[in-house]
Amino acid sequence: MRRPEWRNTVVLALTLGVGACQFYYDKVPSPDDLMHIVPWFDAMIGSRAVHPYSAGDIPRNTVPGTVPVTGGEADYEANWRAARTAEADALVNPTGRTATAIGDSTYHTFCSTCHGQQGAGDGLVGRKMGAPSLLTDRARAFSDGYLYSIIRYGRGVMPRYGDKIFNHQTRWEVVNYVRMLQSQGTPAAAPAAPGATP
Numbered sequence: 001m002r003r004p005e006w007r008n009t010v011v012l013a014l015t016l017g018v019g020a021c022q023f024y025y026d027k028v029p030s031p032d033d034l035m036h037i038v039p040w041f042d043a044m045i046g047s048r049a050v051h052p053y054s055a056g057d058i059p060r061n062t063v064p065g066t067v068p069v070t071g072g073e074a075d076y077e078a079n080w081r082a083a084r085t086a087e088a089d090a091l092v093n094p095t096g097r098t099a100t101a102i103g104d105s106t107y108h109t110f111c112s113t114c115h116g117q118q119g120a121g122d123g124l125v126g127r128k129m130g131a132p133s134l135l136t137d138r139a140r141a142f143s144d145g146y147l148y149s150i151i152r153y154g155r156g157v158m159p160r161y162g163d164k165i166f167n168h169q170t171r172w173e174v175v176n177y178v179r180m181l182q183s184q185g186t187p188a189a190a191p192a193a194p195g196a197t198p
Contacts, residue, residue, distance in 0.1 A: 073168060080153045091145025095172045103177030106170055110161055111178075119181035129157055134178055135185040147175045 076087040108117070114126035119134035121127075133139065142150075149155075151171045152162035165171050 076149075077153050080149055085146060085149070088145045088149035089143045091143075091148055093144040093148075093172055093175060095169070095176055097144070097176050097179055099176045099180035100173055102170060103173030103175075103180075106165060106174050107177045110164060111174065114158070118185055119178060120185065131157070135182055140182050144172075144175050144179075147178060148172060151175070 074087065079085075079087055112123055114121070114123045114129065114131035115134055116122040116126060116131075121131045121133035123131060125131070148171055150158065151165060151174055152160065154160035162171070165174065
């Protein structure tokens with residue numbers, strides 16, 4: 001008589017065990033469902049999304065008609081497009097015109113395809129589009145702020161690069177690299193006027 005009781009005990013234990021598993025799978029929430037109640041993770045503090053404007057060098061272009069409370073670059077695109085360059089020419093290069101590896105790599109990433117490796121306007125794309133040489137006397141006479149503004153807003157056939165080179169410090173590094181190319185390169189002749197004979 002003891003044997004059937006033992007079997008009944010085992011069957012009862014298995015039944016309860018299987019039932020408990022069913023309870024666990026049906027009633028206990030998944031950890032993924034609980035994530036939303038955790039207010040903060042240690043790794044999140046390093047994310048740019050947490051404090052996107054915590055650094056002063058991140059561009060803050062304000063919505064037209066609003067006034068920025070603090071920081072950010074002045075948005076003078078309307079004047080730039082209307083060929084009023086006083087704001088651009090008034091910009092002061094904060095880096096002291098020292099060429100760096102950042103300027104070198106950024107120039108070769110974004111600029112050399114049109115302006116060429118040495119700034120002569122002979123890049124693969126530049127030859128087809130008529131990119132100007134950066135080594136002409138005219139280009140050398142541009143203020144640093146003017147070159148910075150060309151990078152930021154574009155000019156002529158050159159599109160804006162302010163949305164690609166978004167850090168204003170890096171834009172100044174590109175200006176410095178262009179100045180280095182100009183100091184090392186042989187002055188180029190100004191492009192001929194359309195229709196003129198060479």
